[in-house]
Amino acid sequence: MIKRTMQVLAVLLVLTLAMGTTILAVEQGVTDDSITVGSVGVTSGPAAFIGIPYYEGIEAYFKSVNAAEGIRGRKIELIQRDDEFDPAQARDHIEALIYDEEVFAIVGQLGTPGVISSAGLVQEAGIPSVYFGSGAAELTELGENFFPVQPNYVYEGMIMAKYAVEHFEAESIAVLYQNDEVGIDGIEGIEKGLSEMGREELMSDDAAISYAPTRTDFTAQIQQVMVEDPDLLFIFGLSQTASLIIRTMEDFGLDIPMLTTYSNADVSFLDTIEPAETAPNVIENLHIMAWLEVDEEGMEPMEEAMAEFYPDSTINSYTMAGWVAGETFVAGLRAVEGELTWENYLVAMDTLHFTEGMAPEISYQPGVREGVTHMAVLRVVEVNGSYEFEQVTEFQEF
Amino acid sequence: MGRIIFIQNIIGGLETGSLYALAALGVVLIYRVSDVTNFAQGEMAMFSTFVTFTVWTYSRAAGYSYPYLIAFFSALIFSAVFGYLIERVFIRPTTESSLLGKMIVTFGLILIVNGSASAIFGTDSHYLQRAVGGTIIISNLVIRPHSFFVIFLALVIMGVLFYMIKYTMFGVAIRATAQDRETARLMGVNTIKVTAFTWIMATIMGAMAGLMIAPATNVSTGMMADVHLKSFIAAVLGGFTSFVGPVIGGLIIGVMDNLVGYYISTNWQTVIVYGILILILIFKPYGLFGTRPQKKV
Numbered sequence: 029m030i031k032r033t034m035q036v037l038a039v040l041l042v043l044t045l046a047m048g049t050t051i052l053a054v055e056q057g058v059t060d061d062s063i064t065v066g067s068v069g070v071t072s073g074p075a076a077f078i079g080i081p082y083y084e085g086i087e088a089y090f091k092s093v094n095a096a097e098g099i100r101g102r103k104i105e106l107i108q109r110d111d112e113f114d115p116a117q118a119r120d121h122i123e124a125l126i127y128d129e130e131v132f133a134i135v136g137q138l139g140t141p142g143v144i145s146s147a148g149l150v151q152e153a154g155i156p157s158v159y160f161g162s163g164a165a166e167l168t169e170l171g172e173n174f175f176p177v178q179p180n181y182v183y184e185g186m187i188m189a190k191y192a193v194e195h196f197e198a199e200s201i202a203v204l205y206q207n208d209e210v211g212i213d214g215i216e217g218i219e220k221g222l223s224e225m226g227r228e229e230l231m232s233d234d235a236a237i238s239y240a241p242t243r244t245d246f247t248a249q250i251q252q253v254m255v256e257d258p259d260l261l262f263i264f265g266l267s268q269t270a271s272l273i274i275r276t277m278e279d280f281g282l283d284i285p286m287l288t289t290y291s292n293a294d295v296s297f298l299d300t301i302e303p304a305e306t307a308p309n310v311i312e313n314l315h316i317m318a319w320l321e322v323d324e325e326g327m328e329p330m331e332e333a334m335a336e337f338y339p340d341s342t343i344n345s346y347t348m349a350g351w352v353a354g355e356t357f358v359a360g361l362r363a364v365e366g367e368l369t370w371e372n373y374l375v376a377m378d379t380l381h382f383t384e385g386m387a388p389e390i391s392y393q394p395g396v397r398e399g400v401t402h403m404a405v406l407r408v409v410e411v412n413g414s415y416e417f418e419q420v421t422e423f424q425e426f
Numbered sequence: 427m428g429r430i431i432f433i434q435n436i437i438g439g440l441e442t443g444s445l446y447a448l449a450a451l452g453v454v455l456i457y458r459v460s461d462v463t464n465f466a467q468g469e470m471a472m473f474s475t476f477v478t479f480t481v482w483t484y485s486r487a488a489g490y491s492y493p494y495l496i497a498f499f500s501a502l503i504f505s506a507v508f509g510y511l512i513e514r515v516f517i518r519p520t521t522e523s524s525l526l527g528k529m530i531v532t533f534g535l536i537l538i539v540n541g542s543a544s545a546i547f548g549t550d551s552h553y554l555q556r557a558v559g560g561t562i563i564i565s566n567l568v569i570r571p572h573s574f575f576v577i578f579l580a581l582v583i584m585g586v587l588f589y590m591i592k593y594t595m596f597g598v599a600i601r602a603t604a605q606d607r608e609t610a611r612l613m614g615v616n617t618i619k620v621t622a623f624t625w626i627m628a629t630i631m632g633a634m635a636g637l638m639i640a641p642a643t644n645v646s647t648g649m650m651a652d653v654h655l656k657s658f659i660a661a662v663l664g665g666f667t668s669f670v671g672p673v674i675g676g677l678i679i680g681v682m683d684n685l686v687g688y689y690i691s692t693n694w695q696t697v698i699v700y701g702i703l704i705l706i707l708i709f710k711p712y713g714l715f716g717t718r719p720q721k722k723v
Contacts, residue, residue, distance in 0.1 A: 300553065
């Protein structure tokens, strides 16, 4: 009797261990019918105009994938947390997503301050983190589990310098840059680009002019630009201050070509300027970098998904960015061979070469995390009383 | 050229400084009556500005003749009601609370007003026109008439407050309430009305400040963040117990900011300006025009 009982217990023990092994083999956030991912970004407060359409873009893509059977029978579920553009909140949310919610991956974390503040947690956990709504250059150097997509600001600065020489044929350049991660990376890239082209003489030390991101009065800065009298002005700052700079240029009659970062490449940026009333003379001198190359056919899947899942929302470049975040993450999922684990996902992403999405090309190699490297220049044009963007160069690499 | 640039930076500084001054006056008024520093003054101004923007947008869409004027006066009416409600619902019940408690209430108001504005008006950033449009160029100097209107408005409000407090019976009631609420009440001063009226006036001033500031910042839930902080600094620099002080303090900050930015460094602009302000406060701890607070007996 005792022997029989021992045999039953032994069988139960083996079964339990086998089940345990099976459970351990499945990665966190993954079940038989779902893959749960997390994201943190601003959806309330002054910067919510970026986050709301951005997350609609991600959700619309995931919902369209789920509607088409998901990924190998698994539906993707997104847990999104609002950090109110506060890096401390971003860090707390990322920690909770990794260790409490146990998500499989972080997808599309939005906002440079939050991304940077929580990067250490992501690095330590080794969790895949795909697409950042940020152009911070250090994301390219944080490790094998980081997969940035948007061009980083250092690279963007370099390619802006290239366009200054080749497209604008500028003999002198001035830069107004926001004195934070965005602008400092930007000015570093511009200097690096000019240096690599052997054209450092285009920008004097005095022509690199900083400003605080909360600034509202640009009199001193614009005076300095006027003294430099450049052929081209780079504005390396986000929409709020960039719009005020453009208005101030109109007030001072500073009518020269301007080139600003891709972060402003959206009509909502033009809406904040209200060009017809505040900058009618200078607005058509405004040029903006772009990294998404989409024709009408390429827009169709997103437009259809948005019409189905967010019929009342307007599609803008932030929606498109969110859609690309979803596309990139799912491209990695589709490329996984074997069980869906972090290790297998990282292997799949490490050699990803994805060209079927909205971005011209997303590819990674072991140790290489540059993201998108092809960019073009757009120009603001007036069409029937309203303003929109027109592409004026081809997409090029530095 | 050098002289033009110097004067241009001063003009620009006066323009921006007058915005800080305008924003500071409402804070100082409430402080003088109740010793309470209203940290929510900026958020209340933002909310009133959103109301103005909404009225302005609808008036323009409806084709009314003077949409800005309609919006301006709507803002005054709304902010009067808004100020009264804030005082009645949030401030009056805390009459017997400590000063610290009252100030914590105003911190709470920041969250309530900002959250309500986001929920009601959304989180987008909107353009609002200047009160006086256009620019004037005189001898290569760029002058924005709107800015002179703001300076004028700040001076008028300062003058009215100064006159009212010093020469009217209501001013006497305000001073008596500020000095000792209980004794003032025993002497027949309706301290409840006095307090309510000061909140109404401060909220109206906040609305006007918001309207004047919006063309420089756009209308958004975060529009007052930086201006509000600098208006506090202007009030501290000029003296919290004075109406002239915050105006002078605001103008000093605006001008010094531009001159340091142009002639010294845009990178170190903020550090240098506020470093100098701290130095001033070391020598004038109650501000340039402030007086040492008298202990109430």
